[in-house]
Amino acid sequence: MDADIDYPKTGQRIPNGMLQDNYPRNMWWVAALSADITSQPISRWILETPVVLYRLENGKTAAMYDRCPHRWAPLSEGRVEGERIICPYHGMQFDPGGTCVKAPTQKMTPKTAQIPAFETREAGAFVWIWMGDKDAIDCDPPEVGYQTDPGWSFMSGYYDVAANWVLVRENVLDLTHIPFLHANTFKQNDWVTAPETYMDGDTVCYEQEFDLAPLSPLFCAGMGLPEDKPVKRKQVGRMPSLAVSFSDWNVHDPAPDEGRRSDFLMRGCHIVTPSQRGRTHYYWGAAFDVPDLDAGVIEKTRKSVIEAFDEDKHLLEIMQAQISKDPRGLDYLEVTLGADGAGIKVRQVLNKKLEAEGRSLS
């Protein structure tokens, strides 16, 4: 920090910096989409760890550290035979628990050839992974099963974001950026006041009711509403885990056309997984409580959502790049506004989890 330049002396330090290793290990993170896991192994960076993922013949998912203990070749370059993954370099074979079961060049199988294997759970559209202490597993992955429920119409997407996961996590829990960053896409420009935020156990929550106003055009088609029709909205957000949060748009049409419903729900879902340093896997979903939406409507909505989320990605990546190149780095104090209630609660949840893992907060 330059002595000469008058940087603010008060404010808040980022409790865990965007340039740091700032993710809990003892929790479920999304490793991949279920559909991505086949008998063809893939490599994913998760919590700064290269992980090889593949599907067993019995349908289960295996996940292990993507480095052979012999000469460090990535197993993801190898192939799967039945339950086993075979190293591409010298053909060593490992079972899904990471135990070497065959070293082709010798009779003895070396007992020390053991790869760290990770616990996985498949639920709905996702494969979840627990990278920390297995004995600390105390819960199931968060429930996002509605995404495969036939009562809903669903669309989704994935971004590899070149920004720390906390930037993404706070972004999706802070909706007052919508009228600014997304003024020309979401166009939900009444969202300029802070929502009420609270904790429900360990779940960060926000709630906010809006009076009659046209709904964001992103969601009109999915609900069959004209873009200029005033409706009431109750916005409800919940983050049951640092890995996933939901953003519910409860819409009430006070004057529905004959034969039409008055109430609709669009449930957004935001899933983040730390990848390499300063990179994040970001999975999003958007579902309408309307079965069998027309494919054209879904595609139109999906495209509009992507157009808006591209704006987030662009901004967050510039932020990350700028902070990384700036010698001041994380030493510039943050000022927090009343509207940051949900974001601050995210940080509190994060700090609590890091402290529970004996990690020091910077």
Place this chain on the structure above:
Amino acid sequence: MDADIDYPKTGQRIPNGMLQDNYPRNMWWVAALSADITSQPISRWILETPVVLYRLENGKTAAMYDRCPHRWAPLSEGRVEGERIICPYHGMQFDPGGTCVKAPTQKMTPKTAQIPAFETREAGAFVWIWMGDKDAIDCDPPEVGYQTDPGWSFMSGYYDVAANWVLVRENVLDLTHIPFLHANTFKQNDWVTAPETYMDGDTVCYEQEFDLAPLSPLFCAGMGLPEDKPVKRKQVGRMPSLAVSFSDWNVHDPAPDEGRRSDFLMRGCHIVTPSQRGRTHYYWGAAFDVPDLDAGVIEKTRKSVIEAFDEDKHLLEIMQAQISKDPRGLDYLEVTLGADGAGIKVRQVLNKKLEAEGRSLS
């Protein structure tokens, strides 16, 4: 440094390395061309700091640290309304002094939301910036006003050079490289002896007179001289500031054609601004004391100058890249020649300024 290899044990250490933070803060640097500053904000890295620049309705220029104090979004991605710049992320508004004047999500405007703002001055074709202690401002920016004087014909250019600013600064004050690096472009191959160098107050100066010889073809067209006509030259260099230096080519034609002047001046101007680590903004100008030169002559001259300066950029960037990748880095001693008088004086001026700012010299 390898013990085995016989690297020279005598010589000179670079007083402030090319890989280091080696720029004074308490001085005027060029932030941008005047023409670049409009109501559309732009971001520039200056002294390793991201700076947002924009023009107010009253024509003045605003410059501030390009990170919102709230959640660090770059203001340069936002927009300007009147005097104010509006953060792209949550719409916070700042006046040109960096003071937050509106936080749209709340009634109270947070007093701590203050962005460092920088002093600027516009003069001639440039906007200058003072990034250090405002109380230390003790001078106006260097005078380069002839560049907008109708008595002169002017051309200019800009390079983003991937080399430390000192490499560029020394390059433009050391003209004995012209017959070697620019043997096929400048072709001013009589410039092989060291000029006289001296200090005029804090201004580094050199002077050198040359006997009859053809003038560099780069400048013949601008002065209306045939390329093979022998002329006398007095080369005068002045560096009134580390940010800017002039290179005057005073040409005397002892046998002018009837009705033609005997004396001409080409004034070169070299402006450098440290950007990111190991990068430099380099602005150059070349002006003839001939009004209303033909556009074709100007364009031809400009292209020839660029061809020559491309040679400098190429060499300096290779030097920087090689030094950066070499484990010996800056630990290879320099041998100084008699012709380095101006360059050594540059380093003395630099060290004096850094010491005045309490910076340690490595």
Place this chain on the structure above:
Amino acid sequence: MDADIDYPKTGQRIPNGMLQDNYPRNMWWVAALSADITSQPISRWILETPVVLYRLENGKTAAMYDRCPHRWAPLSEGRVEGERIICPYHGMQFDPGGTCVKAPTQKMTPKTAQIPAFETREAGAFVWIWMGDKDAIDCDPPEVGYQTDPGWSFMSGYYDVAANWVLVRENVLDLTHIPFLHANTFKQNDWVTAPETYMDGDTVCYEQEFDLAPLSPLFCAGMGLPEDKPVKRKQVGRMPSLAVSFSDWNVHDPAPDEGRRSDFLMRGCHIVTPSQRGRTHYYWGAAFDVPDLDAGVIEKTRKSVIEAFDEDKHLLEIMQAQISKDPRGLDYLEVTLGADGAGIKVRQVLNKKLEAEGRSLS
């Protein structure tokens, strides 16, 4: 290393890491192909040092540190006149011993302007360089002269591999990877048992005899053998220096067609030179003891070899990249197999040489 994840606690540390400065200086390394050295100077990174190489009028090779001691310009950007290399920046001239013999801007030639020069030897197709203590030169470069012997038919290639040289060196001395990594190219899938390995003085050796089996299709054409004909093989490897190793395929055809030889030799040659950190120059050669092989056969064989070696390059580069990005870096223990005899001996030779140079092993 994460406390939580159950990484193996036993195993072997890499004695000299793939991310470190782990090359001896007191030995001959290949600087370039002879054909690459002309009167046009070139720059090569060798042992993390930029080296300029050029050929003198008398045919000898000069090699020196590629930084002018004056202002650090790379001499490789300059030009050669007779024996001398001329700096591109200010025209300083140096003899092949690195001594400045002319500084054009002054009468006195500065005695301190001395560039480290390196000893070179040309032998066969290669120019060798000794970058360490010249007084320690105690041998000639390894003999690879058969590559220019008219009794042999020869093909060769070069790779710039983005992996530490030890990864490449171990790869070419460990042939049990052939049936796995090269299952679809070499197709020499009987090579699944460990060879006998031993030291012959300082030379790492392996030997292995194989019973009747079809020969790798890569080498059938060169020996004029049908791809399905069973032959006997004696595989002999020798590494006389960390810089070079040979892989001899002694093939015995027990039932040659009338008028044909029974015995053939394909001699592979693997030369590595550390380049920049984590990069390696890799030169390979393959020669058949058959004079005047048809150009079509040579080209077909060369292409097949490249296809196979591309598989090594791909895997080694992924390994290096993954290790570099993984915070665990080199802290993941290796398990060694019986088949690693030659590779382990390589490490022993390496450690002995590093210790002789007073380098600490990590």
